[in-house]
Amino acid sequence: GAGVSQSPRYKVAKRGQDVALRCDPISGHVSLFWYQQALGQGPEFLTYFQNEAQLDKSGLPSDRFFAERPEGSVSTLKIQRTQQEDSAVYLCASSLVTGGPDTGELFFGEGSRLTVL
Amino acid sequence: QKEVEQNSGPLSVPEGAIASLNCTYSDRVSQSFFWYRQYSGKSPELIMSIYSNGDKEDGRFTAQLNKASQYVSLLIRDSQPSDSATYLCAVGQGAGTALIFGKGTTLSVSS
Numbered sequence: 001g002a003g004v005s006q007s008p009r010y011k012v013a014k015r016g017q018d019v020a021l022r023c024d025p026i027s028g029h030v031s032l033f034w035y036q037q038a039l040g041q042g043p044e045f046l047t048y049f050q051n052e053a054q055l056d057k058s059g060l061p062s063d064r065f066f067a068e069r070p071e072g073s074v075s076t077l078k079i080q081r082t083q084q085e086d087s088a089v090y091l092c093a094s095s096l097v098t099g100g101p102d103t104g105e106l107f108f109g110e111g112s113r114l115t116v117l
Numbered sequence: 118q119k120e121v122e123q124n125s126g127p128l129s130v131p132e133g134a135i136a137s138l139n140c141t142y143s144d145r146v147s148q149s150f151f152w153y154r155q156y157s158g159k160s161p162e163l164i165m166s167i168y169s170n171g172d173k174e175d176g177r178f179t180a181q182l183n184k185a186s187q188y189v190s191l192l193i194r195d196s197q198p199s200d201s202a203t204y205l206c207a208v209g210q211g212a213g214t215a216l217i218f219g220k221g222t223t224l225s226v227s228s
Contacts, residue, residue, distance in 0.1 A: 042218035108160040
């Protein structure tokens with residue numbers, strides 16, 4: 001498809017399990033962002049890639065969170081030893097502008113809703 | 118801490134009225150400003166972007182930016198029930214940084 005694709009759309013994990021969330025950005029989009037959105041809140045920045053380089057990971061809440069984009073296209077957000085507070089929608093967005101999001105529109109995927117029991 | 122503040126609402130307006138949504142931001146060097154609309158259970162979609170002081174109009178939507186006051190607003194004219202959604206204000210801090218989002222304002226347009 002032409003948009004940002006995320007999978008799985010829904011994931012239920014038991015506390016302590018590891019999860020992996022995938023993002024396939026719009027073809028040719030250089031910049032890729034991960035956001036976390038809790039219920040009733042705005043998206044919170046997690047991390048940002050330009051091509052395969054992770055330029056900013058300051059928003060990752062703990063060392064249990066890890067993101068990669070090895071070939072500069074598809075990205076995976078991994079959460080190890082999930083906790084209940086990790087329950088949220090994880091949004092991926094991509095942008096064509098290489099200079100960062102200050103001038104470019106972010107195109108969001110539909111998100112991956114994670115529920116940790 | 119860089120912050121983007123919005124009144125969470127809900128903001129209720131009758132059909133056909135003007136809805137006014139407001140946003141303030143803390144970082145004076147912010148360079149780009151966006152309004153996203155998010156329907157329940159859906160992802161955010163961009164409806165307006167603005168980069169310089171003044172007004173920018175697009176159809177029924179007008180974005181207003183005042184950098185001196187660190188204030189951004191969105192006006193929706195002739196509000197429709199289909200405009201009922203959460204409106205997210207997002208601010209860009211510069212090249213190589215991510216957009217900072219507010220918590221969103223919920224708008225309800227009654228027919």
